[in-house]
Amino acid sequence: MVTLSTLQTKQIVSMDTGARIGHVIDLEIDVETGLITDIVIGNRSSVSHIFQKQTEVIIPWKNIVTFGHDVILVNEKS
Template structure:
């Protein structure tokens, strides 16, 4: 069993490009099934949205590849698309 507090200290890394996305700030749970549907990555501070609010990244549970001792490996394609749109 894993506690939420243990999830929050792990770095989340995108296997598509090796980038560190941040840390888990929240978890979306389906109240009917009791299952985790997604994890929410807190904004990294580099990408500030309107009024300075940090963007959140939502990763579906099915896109979590591996939960290791120090990192969580995920498959996320939206990150590089946002970076290419800025440049």
């Protein structure tokens, strides 16, 4: 079992490009089935701007390839 707080500490990395996408900031759950449908990833496009708006990327749960010790590998393409 993995907790949300554990997921939030891991870097999200694209299998397609090798780029770092960001960190998990939220999960979307289907209330009828109780299953996680998507992960919401937050990323600031520039670390130097503290007040810059954070962008969100939504990755379907089915696109998660594997959970590593420090990273979560995802396919960005369905």
